[in-house]
Amino acid sequence: MMEKLGSIFAWGVAGLTALLIIMDFFAGGIPDGLVWFYCFFSLAALMYGVIKSHALVFVMKRSIHTVISLFVIATASFLLLRTLPGGPFDQEKALPPAIKENIEAKYGLNKPLIEQYSDYMLGLLQGDFGQSYKYLGRTVWDILSDSFPVSLKLGIYACLIALLFGIPLGLIAARFHNKAADTASMTLAVSGVSLPSFLTAVVAIQFLSLGFPLNLFAPELVETMKEYEILLPVGLWETPRHYIMPCLILGIRPAAFIARLTRASALDVTQSDFIRTARAKGLSEQKILFKHVLKNSLIPVLTYLGPLVAGIITGSFVIETIYAVPGMGKHFIQSVFNRDYPLIMGLTVLFSFLLIVANLVVDVLYKVVDPRIEMS
Amino acid sequence: MSDTVISPGDTIQENRTPNSLWADSWKRLKKNRGSMVSAAIILVVVLIALLAPVLAPYDFRAQNIDLVLEGPSGAHWFGTDELGRDLLSRTIYGARVSMAIAILTAIISLIIGGVYGAISGWVGGWVDNVLMRFVDILMGVPQLVLMILVKVVFDTMDIFENEELRALTSTTLALSVVGWVTLARLVRGQILQVKQMLYVEAARALGAKPFSALVKHVLPNILGPVIVMLTFQIPSNILFESFLSFIGLGLRPPYSSWGVLASNGFDVIDSYPHLVFFPGLAIFVSMLAFNLLGDGMRDAFDPKMKGR
Numbered sequence: 001m002m003e004k005l006g007s008i009f010a011w012g013v014a015g016l017t018a019l020l021i022i023m024d025f026f027a028g029g030i031p032d033g034l035v036w037f038y039c040f041f042s043l044a045a046l047m048y049g050v051i052k053s054h055a056l057v058f059v060m061k062r063s064i065h066t067v068i069s070l071f072v073i074a075t076a077s078f079l080l081l082r083t084l085p086g087g088p089f090d091q092e093k094a095l096p097p098a099i100k101e102n103i104e105a106k107y108g109l110n111k112p113l114i115e116q117y118s119d120y121m122l123g124l125l126q127g128d129f130g131q132s133y134k135y136l137g138r139t140v141w142d143i144l145s146d147s148f149p150v151s152l153k154l155g156i157y158a159c160l161i162a163l164l165f166g167i168p169l170g171l172i173a174a175r176f177h178n179k180a181a182d183t184a185s186m187t188l189a190v191s192g193v194s195l196p197s198f199l200t201a202v203v204a205i206q207f208l209s210l211g212f213p214l215n216l217f218a219p220e221l222v223e224t225m226k227e228y229e230i231l232l233p234v235g236l237w238e239t240p241r242h243y244i245m246p247c248l249i250l251g252i253r254p255a256a257f258i259a260r261l262t263r264a265s266a267l268d269v270t271q272s273d274f275i276r277t278a279r280a281k282g283l284s285e286q287k288i289l290f291k292h293v294l295k296n297s298l299i300p301v302l303t304y305l306g307p308l309v310a311g312i313i314t315g316s317f318v319i320e321t322i323y324a325v326p327g328m329g330k331h332f333i334q335s336v337f338n339r340d341y342p343l344i345m346g347l348t349v350l351f352s353f354l355l356i357v358a359n360l361v362v363d364v365l366y367k368v369v370d371p372r373i374e375m376s
Numbered sequence: 377m378s379d380t381v382i383s384p385g386d387t388i389q390e391n392r393t394p395n396s397l398w399a400d401s402w403k404r405l406k407k408n409r410g411s412m413v414s415a416a417i418i419l420v421v422v423l424i425a426l427l428a429p430v431l432a433p434y435d436f437r438a439q440n441i442d443l444v445l446e447g448p449s450g451a452h453w454f455g456t457d458e459l460g461r462d463l464l465s466r467t468i469y470g471a472r473v474s475m476a477i478a479i480l481t482a483i484i485s486l487i488i489g490g491v492y493g494a495i496s497g498w499v500g501g502w503v504d505n506v507l508m509r510f511v512d513i514l515m516g517v518p519q520l521v522l523m524i525l526v527k528v529v530f531d532t533m534d535i536f537e538n539e540e541l542r543a544l545t546s547t548t549l550a551l552s553v554v555g556w557v558t559l560a561r562l563v564r565g566q567i568l569q570v571k572q573m574l575y576v577e578a579a580r581a582l583g584a585k586p587f588s589a590l591v592k593h594v595l596p597n598i599l600g601p602v603i604v605m606l607t608f609q610i611p612s613n614i615l616f617e618s619f620l621s622f623i624g625l626g627l628r629p630p631y632s633s634w635g636v637l638a639s640n641g642f643d644v645i646d647s648y649p650h651l652v653f654f655p656g657l658a659i660f661v662s663m664l665a666f667n668l669l670g671d672g673m674r675d676a677f678d679p680k681m682k683g684r
Binding site: 072076077080084085190191193194195196198202210317318332333336337344347348351352 | 512513517520521525529533611615619623638646660663664
């Protein structure tokens, strides 16, 4: 019975994920209710995994740890930002002192540092990230809640693409170790790691939306292709047709990383005793690969997924600039340029939170996948 | 495994000079063709960077208004940019800046991260705890924000008169602030492992002082993974440098680095793709070479790969 519940949860999450993707692509969007249901279902599945692998105490401890870490990171960034030379309202042309004083009073910058800090932290506890200095009249919360869902969607698709391509590529390379297939897939992977995304994005646009090389000798054909929507549009963020390309480009590097990681750990697993036993008792190579090697070699890949997911769902400046995606990545850069302290703080806290949660989820999955692992 | 099986009648060959780890690794690395080609490419790129004034056919700042945005030709192999500057010369000079930043950053990261990680791992106890919590905080903060913050603040401080020198220093500094953390973690982890080895204990038992045990017995044994990590850091530094230039924080024209060139050409990409293509190619090839060399070295240093 317990075993059955576990597989119901596992297949349920996988099936729901597939359903959501299909709906997003072909039904023109996902109803909010379904998204909530998906979140609750996944959370329930995770909780089930936690309880079943006796990791409840571990998770509670880690949750307390999370709160402390967030508090420390918020404090450290707050102090760092306030002690930096130069301020948010220093411009090339100095403001008249009276105006500057008024501005600083508005944002509470004239109060003593301790008071500013306690104000900010108390606000943070109530979910108030403060007012942006640069985007007048907008709170940091508004900015984040506008841009984060976009980056989240882009990032999730990119991660899925990375896993979908990376794991098979690594497995193929390990299965045909030192043969042509290995060399080919690893050449592909090393190239993928070495390509800057602005380059791949530019090349992809040339091929997928401008119809290169057809546009050189048959411009009419390219026009017709555009009419029948064979070529992909660049820019805007509306339908799946708009976001296939950015997701693909964003997924290349992680896919290449995952392929290399999968290959290395699959090779490691292949040399272990239980694989030799499996061979000795006459299992076919295919069966060994899928039943024994795949499962065991995914564990190191999991470790990498925590930081990867956190990094990728918080947006990528290059991709967002090239494809005009209204995501969060640009804020990471512009907020620092603008010295928009509340926005920097908000981004940092959100990022740290996501990173810690992602790592926690990875640790739990670890335990569920491999019960031998001790939780410390 | 099969070569260790001795059947009756075999004469056992005596291995007169016992191979050290380094000699063994070198032998394995030499057999890896990809790594050797990559090492050659890296050497060529470094030479190009060093000999830039000799190799570049034109002055990298010289403008030629009659030849603006030309495609590749016999006189200008890589074409010219929007002010008629020769792209080949600019790419050659760009190698200087890009490689200098990448390698300098790796060295600084090694020094800071190495010392930090060594102290943390070797001393242990509460020192280790405190030092690692600090690293955890740094890892929990978005790296991009940290990098740009350091860069922006340093640029406003006006330490150097020379604009190129200032941009070079601040970029290197910004990348190092992010880069040393991984090295510190690696060095600490390695030292924790090696510290428990019997030969270290033996050295201590024979009366070696802690410091000399660290320098003589521990450090040489963790050098392999550290070198591999450094080799992987250099390409990521090249990438970060080009990224900083892309967002307008690196050097500014007329000075040249691969990132500056690529981001400059980016504005006119639709009509003049060669302006992005050639610097992009330079970035790609050198990153590829470092990554392949790193792969080869990792395999060569891995004791499990012995005899394969």
